[in-house]
Amino acid sequence: MKIIADAGRCIGAGQCVMAADSVFDQSPATGEVMLLAARVPADEVDAVLEAVSTCPTGALSTAED
Amino acid sequence: MTTETTRESHPARDTADEPRPIPLTRSCPFAPPAELTALREREPLSRIANPDGTTGWLVTDHALARKVLGDPRFSARQELMSSPLTARRAEPAMPGGFLFMDPPQHTRYRKLLTGQFTVRRMRRLEARVEEVTERQLSLLRAQGKGADLVEHFALPVPSLMICELLGVPYEDHEFFQSRAVAIFRLVQDPEESGAAYAALRTYLLDLVRRRRGEPADDILSDLVTGSDLTDDELIGMALLLLLAGHETTANMLAMATFALLSHPGQLTLLREDPSLIGGAVEELLRYLSIMHVGLPRAALEDVELADRVIAQGDTVTVSVAAANHDPRKFGPADGLDITRSATGHVAFGHGIHQCLGQQLARIEMRIGINGLLREFPGLRLDVPVCEVPVRSDMGVFGVHRLPVTW
Numbered sequence: 001m002k003i004i005a006d007a008g009r010c011i012g013a014g015q016c017v018m019a020a021d022s023v024f025d026q027s028p029a030t031g032e033v034m035l036l037a038a039r040v041p042a043d044e045v046d047a048v049l050e051a052v053s054t055c056p057t058g059a060l061s062t063a064e065d
Numbered sequence: 066m067t068t069e070t071t072r073e074s075h076p077a078r079d080t081a082d083e084p085r086p087i088p089l090t091r092s093c094p095f096a097p098p099a100e101l102t103a104l105r106e107r108e109p110l111s112r113i114a115n116p117d118g119t120t121g122w123l124v125t126d127h128a129l130a131r132k133v134l135g136d137p138r139f140s141a142r143q144e145l146m147s148s149p150l151t152a153r154r155a156e157p158a159m160p161g162g163f164l165f166m167d168p169p170q171h172t173r174y175r176k177l178l179t180g181q182f183t184v185r186r187m188r189r190l191e192a193r194v195e196e197v198t199e200r201q202l203s204l205l206r207a208q209g210k211g212a213d214l215v216e217h218f219a220l221p222v223p224s225l226m227i228c229e230l231l232g233v234p235y236e237d238h239e240f241f242q243s244r245a246v247a248i249f250r251l252v253q254d255p256e257e258s259g260a261a262y263a264a265l266r267t268y269l270l271d272l273v274r275r276r277r278g279e280p281a282d283d284i285l286s287d288l289v290t291g292s293d294l295t296d297d298e299l300i301g302m303a304l305l306l307l308l309a310g311h312e313t314t315a316n317m318l319a320m321a322t323f324a325l326l327s328h329p330g331q332l333t334l335l336r337e338d339p340s341l342i343g344g345a346v347e348e349l350l351r352y353l354s355i356m357h358v359g360l361p362r363a364a365l366e367d368v369e370l371a372d373r374v375i376a377q378g379d380t381v382t383v384s385v386a387a388a389n390h391d392p393r394k395f396g397p398a399d400g401l402d403i404t405r406s407a408t409g410h411v412a413f414g415h416g417i418h419q420c421l422g423q424q425l426a427r428i429e430m431r432i433g434i435n436g437l438l439r440e441f442p443g444l445r446l447d448v449p450v451c452e453v454p455v456r457s458d459m460g461v462f463g464v465h466r467l468p469v470t471w
Contacts (some may be wrong), residue, residue, distance in 0.1 A: 011417050012421075014184040053409065
């Protein structure tokens, strides 16, 4: 599963980092989402799906390979 | 006073479709009004009567709440809205007051601040929050039994932290805390709140000018030196951060303590296993939902929602409390259960205006609540539950005082 992040829609709330801080980070300058992995690690699937569902602006999504 | 709530003037006809004033009276201080629960079951998008004579809308379920708050067709500009509480229409946001703006104005201001409130940056502040918490707990103890937890703990911790981050001298806290009371009244006296705003603006202008001459290591200095914001814009942003940083977490800390002391089973669980604190904070945010009136939005065009049409210009109030108690999302949601997964609650809002300071608030609550329970193993209320003065007159729900003993 791939992770897609639209930094333009991101408002830096940090919900994704809370859910999965091995996958998501925030730019120290703008707070915008940064991906630490392009694909969802096998043991982080639930956490990434939680990040997608709690993102307040719908900036995150996943896609099947 | 030119403002008033006119709920008595509406005939109490018992038809589902007759718009009524927004239900606000909490029967139990911790849960939303029972009327909201009934509305959610019957009509999750219902009509309400606004005191200015218009008919507005009230959203009471979780999925619809997220839809409205995440939809750019609903504006946060307060001058476009009817209030569910007063006949008076709000003024347009002051420069920098981005909570009440839409993109692109909102985006410009918020992006200047988001880097300052990232999860990692807030985690680096944990040691400082610990220090501030410890000191306030000692001061609380020094007050002796019967001390007011609000004055000596719940208010000073977030107040000290936002002052320090922003670069506002904490010595002045009594000045801006007393002004904040006028601004956060549920139905404001325009004269009183106008005077409070004016006093705060004068104070902050002086501070901005000082930072222009001599920048320090704080957010205000960063904004002064790292942006092209005008003095008015800087004041507006500083005012928003200062007020939001004070009222919200302070009331959450006090209400969370009040709720835990009133739910001994939950209190024991947390005392015995402090590692539950992360989930407990989310559950307390969900359960208490202190933005008890909710979040208003104005429809910028006709919007179809839940098989109805919200007309352009109509105001929709999203009940955060009702949404956070929606059993379709959270299961049997009326009780406090710190082991529940409360993820996805809308206590910090949803959409582009979701709380900027939420990570700081979480850290202050985790450290604050665990510190309090650790240092005061015998903590209990010093007055009967029903004698705790609740803030039903304020925009942010909470308690005016919380007398405790140990």
